[in-house]
Amino acid sequence: MNGFPGQGSRERLKRKIMIQWTRKKDLAENPLEQSVRVVNYLSSGKSLKEKLIEWVLLFCAVFSVGITISIVVILFWEGLEFFKVVNVFEFLTGRVWTPLFVNPQYGVLPLVVGSLLVTGIAVSIALPIGLIIAIYLSEYAGRRFREIIKPVLELLAAIPTVVYGYFALLFVTPLLQKIIPELSGFNALSPGIVMGIMIVPYVSSISEDAMSSVPMYIKEGSYALGATRFQTAIRVVVPASFSGIAAAFIIGISRAIGETMVVAIAAGMMPNLTLNPLEPVQTFTAYIVQISLGDVPHGTLEYSTIFAVGIVLFFITLGLNVLSFFLARKYRERY
Amino acid sequence: MYFKIRRSEYVDIIFAIFGLVVCFAILSIIAILLGDLIISGLPRLTAKFFLSFPSRFPEQAGILSAWVGSLLVIFITAVCAVPIGVCAGIYLEEYAPKNWFTNILEINIANLAGVPSIIYGLLALGLFVYMLNFGESILTGGLTLGLLILPIIIMATRESIRAIPQDIREASYACGATKWQTVRWHVIPYSMGGILTGVIIGVSRAFGETAPLVTIGALTYIAFLPTSPLQPEFPFVSFKWLFDAFTVLPVQMFNWISRPQKGFHINSAAAAVVLMTLSLMMNAIAIYLRFRIRRKIRW
Numbered sequence: 001m002n003g004f005p006g007q008g009s010r011e012r013l014k015r016k017i018m019i020q021w022t023r024k025k026d027l028a029e030n031p032l033e034q035s036v037r038v039v040n041y042l043s044s045g046k047s048l049k050e051k052l053i054e055w056v057l058l059f060c061a062v063f064s065v066g067i068t069i070s071i072v073v074i075l076f077w078e079g080l081e082f083f084k085v086v087n088v089f090e091f092l093t094g095r096v097w098t099p100l101f102v103n104p105q106y107g108v109l110p111l112v113v114g115s116l117l118v119t120g121i122a123v124s125i126a127l128p129i130g131l132i133i134a135i136y137l138s139e140y141a142g143r144r145f146r147e148i149i150k151p152v153l154e155l156l157a158a159i160p161t162v163v164y165g166y167f168a169l170l171f172v173t174p175l176l177q178k179i180i181p182e183l184s185g186f187n188a189l190s191p192g193i194v195m196g197i198m199i200v201p202y203v204s205s206i207s208e209d210a211m212s213s214v215p216m217y218i219k220e221g222s223y224a225l226g227a228t229r230f231q232t233a234i235r236v237v238v239p240a241s242f243s244g245i246a247a248a249f250i251i252g253i254s255r256a257i258g259e260t261m262v263v264a265i266a267a268g269m270m271p272n273l274t275l276n277p278l279e280p281v282q283t284f285t286a287y288i289v290q291i292s293l294g295d296v297p298h299g300t301l302e303y304s305t306i307f308a309v310g311i312v313l314f315f316i317t318l319g320l321n322v323l324s325f326f327l328a329r330k331y332r333e334r335y
Numbered sequence: 336m337y338f339k340i341r342r343s344e345y346v347d348i349i350f351a352i353f354g355l356v357v358c359f360a361i362l363s364i365i366a367i368l369l370g371d372l373i374i375s376g377l378p379r380l381t382a383k384f385f386l387s388f389p390s391r392f393p394e395q396a397g398i399l400s401a402w403v404g405s406l407l408v409i410f411i412t413a414v415c416a417v418p419i420g421v422c423a424g425i426y427l428e429e430y431a432p433k434n435w436f437t438n439i440l441e442i443n444i445a446n447l448a449g450v451p452s453i454i455y456g457l458l459a460l461g462l463f464v465y466m467l468n469f470g471e472s473i474l475t476g477g478l479t480l481g482l483l484i485l486p487i488i489i490m491a492t493r494e495s496i497r498a499i500p501q502d503i504r505e506a507s508y509a510c511g512a513t514k515w516q517t518v519r520w521h522v523i524p525y526s527m528g529g530i531l532t533g534v535i536i537g538v539s540r541a542f543g544e545t546a547p548l549v550t551i552g553a554l555t556y557i558a559f560l561p562t563s564p565l566q567p568e569f570p571f572v573s574f575k576w577l578f579d580a581f582t583v584l585p586v587q588m589f590n591w592i593s594r595p596q597k598g599f600h601i602n603s604a605a606a607a608v609v610l611m612t613l614s615l616m617m618n619a620i621a622i623y624l625r626f627r628i629r630r631k632i633r634w
Binding site: 053075151152161229230257265 | 340343344346347350351353354355357358361362364365368371372418419420422423425426427430431439440442443444445446447449450451452453454455456457458460461462465466482485486489513514515536539540542543544545546549550551552585588589592593600603604607610611614615617618619622626
């Protein structure tokens with residue numbers, strides 16, 4: 001490629017066109033037909049290099065599908081050992097999770113309940129706050145305030161999760177213990193609260209996007225009827241962008257279920273079938289961390305338990321993510 | 336009727352104040368937490384802290400092996416993830432036809448971005464550590480984080496390519512450029528800023544990520560540095576460091592938090608300050624970059 005871009009290949013293209021012309025000369029005497037043919041040729045013919053590049057790019061795009069497939073394959077491949085020994089039904093309905101004991105019992109319910117409890121606390125904090133911030137930013141705040149506050153909220157999402165874990169264990173828990181003396185050192189409440197604050201930026205930024213995509217004329221219709229900003233926000237904007245807000249909520253829930261370090265640090269490592277937020281619990285993710293920290297040899301049953309737990313976690317988040325994807329697409333298409 | 340109207344006006348004003356209060360409440364909670372972190376961590380932040388290995392005694396422990404490990408792992412991550420991510424983004428925006436296959440690609444990428452990071456750790460444990468036998472090495476760590484940030488880079492690339500108006504491409508075609516020439520000389524240069532923003536955000540995410548590295552067995556007590564990549568004897572370059580055991584900053588911090596002694600908690604606060612400073616700085620650069628691009632380029 002010397003001179004300016006594309007010189008070489010254009011020369012080649014010209015030559016090809018000339019050859020084609022001379023060949024097809026007697027077929028098409030009509031000059032108009034000839035020029036149509038040239039245009040067709042230009043738009044369909046690709047040089048080898050062009051094709052090669054397209055294939056390389058396609059390969060890179062397909063690579064991402066490869067990741068998903070290999071996640072599923074590896075999870076099932078390594079988890080197979082576990083399901084050979086433990087009945088799937090027993091795994092999903094058992095109430096005791098003690099895989100490291102002498103008489104191990106493999107009921108995943110305590111981990112499910114632990115995850116749901118922490119997620120529930122996180123979500124019940126993050127959803128209202130996230131929604132209020134989103135409504136405020138999209139309907140009330142001036143342009144300048146929004147331009148400052150949005151990047152700051154994005155910065156919050158950039159704080160490493162292990163730092164949030166530090167906050168939960170060494171700041172929030174001691175603080176809560178002053179208010180609730182019977183709170184144990186490891187508990188579900190404090191990581192739940194911290195995680196709630198952590199996922200506020202996700203919820204607020206996606207909801208805000210959905211709300212600002214509601215067209216102005218719909219809002220103006222509401223204002224023309226004499227509605228206040230609050231009435232417009234609650235009765236017009238929120239319903240109109242409902243699928244987007246729902247997508248934001250679901251992404252928030254999915255983040256909370258998959259979050260690892262905060263619960264591994266502050267929720268304790270005790271599988272506990274309880275809904276009491278003051279007691280220590282163990283989540284899916286915390287269990288995986290617990291096993292990984294110890295020296296569990298490859299190929300043992302303990303080793304394959306983390307993959308069995310991983311399968312449950314992966315499919316829960318997969319379901320939530322796909323649901324949220326379609327909801328988000330729905331609002332994007334509508335406006 | 337009049338009172339009803341007045342009441343809804345009050346509600347409106349109350350919500351305006353309430354929304355502002357909530358915004359600032361969240362920000363001040365974070366500010367308090369960060370203030371606490373800095374106050375407890377700052378005394379330990381001396382040159383010695385950066386230049387010593389972890390130790391049984393909190394006063395002598397440092398983050399030398401951790402930050403060197405972080406640097407090397409991030410290097411591998413960027414080298415693997417950036418080219419593939421950018422190429423995938425270009426394909427999806429410029430080349431992909433609209434059909435069921437690209438639809439699947441799209442759903443897949445959106446889902447990958449939401450897969451919990453620890454699942455990537457399990458993937459890496461099964462695939463890199465045991466199946467491909469890379470062991471618990473820097474290479475494994477880098478590849479794991481590379482997979483993790485791939486969707487972030489793809490999404491950023493796509494978004495920034497989508498902002499380029501169709502006219503630019505048509506002008507290029509009208510001058511006789513082929514598809515690749517259009518992409519190479521117009522699409523990529525114009526979307527470079529946005530791509531760079533995405534890369535920085537992805538790298539900062541990888542930098543703070545702990546869970547997948549814990550899963551693949553990043554050790555927490557590493558009192559040595561990886562083999563130097565530059566050697567005094569003949570081939571002069573060595574790739575042995577790729578297969579050395581490693582630790583990274585967040586894993587080291589996690590290790591210190593989980594210990595009962597107070598001294599180690601101070602160490603972890605100090606490590607957190609380093610971690611936060613770097614990742615906030617990277618993100619601030621990315622946000623500034625995006626702000627400037629939005630300002631400067633008016634199509």
